[in-house]
Amino acid sequence: MKYNLSIAVTLFFIMDPLGNIPVFLSVLKRVAPERRNKILVRELLIALGFLLLFFFVGQYGLRILHLSNEAIGIGGGLVLFLIAVHMIFPSDKATTDENMSGEPFIVPLAVPLVAGPSTLAVILLLDHSNVVGSLFAIIVAWVGSSIILLFSTSFYKILGERGLIAVERLTGMLLIIMSVQMFLDGIASYFKGG
Numbered sequence: 001m002k003y004n005l006s007i008a009v010t011l012f013f014i015m016d017p018l019g020n021i022p023v024f025l026s027v028l029k030r031v032a033p034e035r036r037n038k039i040l041v042r043e044l045l046i047a048l049g050f051l052l053l054f055f056f057v058g059q060y061g062l063r064i065l066h067l068s069n070e071a072i073g074i075g076g077g078l079v080l081f082l083i084a085v086h087m088i089f090p091s092d093k094a095t096t097d098e099n100m101s102g103e104p105f106i107v108p109l110a111v112p113l114v115a116g117p118s119t120l121a122v123i124l125l126l127d128h129s130n131v132v133g134s135l136f137a138i139i140v141a142w143v144g145s146s147i148i149l150l151f152s153t154s155f156y157k158i159l160g161e162r163g164l165i166a167v168e169r170l171t172g173m174l175l176i177i178m179s180v181q182m183f184l185d186g187i188a189s190y191f192k193g194g
Contacts, residue, residue: 004133004140007126010178011141014080014119017148019087019168022161023113024152027104037150039103044146046106047114051123051138054115058124069125070193073186076121080179083118087172114145118175122182 028036062072126134148155159167 001133003127004130004137007122007134007137008140008144011119011122011137012144013171013174013178014116014122015114015141015145016087016168016171016175017114017145018155018159018164019171020113020149021152021156021164024109024149025156027109031103035103040109040150043104043106043109044114044142044149046110048139048142050111050115051119051142052135054120054123055126055134055138058120059128062124068190070186070190072121072124073182073189075186076118076125077179077181077183077186079121080118080175080182083116084172084175084179087168087175114142114149118179125182 024040028039031039062069123138126137128134156164
């Protein structure tokens with residue numbers, strides 16, 4: 001149970017719901033206010049579908065591509081490191097395409113903001129011999145992220161722009177530590193197996 005909660009917390013931090021609030025609000029401002037919650041719920045459910053799909057089908061894809069868990073761990077650690085560095089030192093470029101018109105569908109809200117590459121890499125590494133525990137971790141992280149994103153306007157009012165930036169920087173620091181651990185675990189596993 002302790003392991004499952006640890007994985008859930010890790011996935012929650014990688015999903016970075018507080019850091020994604022400004023992007024969600026920016027994308028949804030082009031949508032009629034009465035449609036926003038419906039779209040948000042739809043996108044969150046699509047993201048959950050991607051997370052579960054990767055959990056159940058991902059291992060088969062790894063076998064077809066002849067990718068080892070060690071390679072996924074090292075690659076996932078590197079991607080997570082780059083994302084975390086971007087969170088701490090953001091560029092001036094906008095995260096979303098301002099020219100995008102109409103309602104968002106899958107991109108960018110479901111993928112990559114909730115079900116991003118690092119989250120999917122961690123899900124590929126979950127213990128498939130403990131399906132119930134791994135599913136528990138995925139769903140707890142998704143529910144936590146969903147609650148924050150569903151109340152994103154309230155969180156934005158409470159924390160403000162500076163508060164969200166501070167939280168994102170702190171999350172970035174935690175993710176750098178997690179990414180290094182993923183990378184080291186992948187290398188250690190490779191040498192242990194080799």
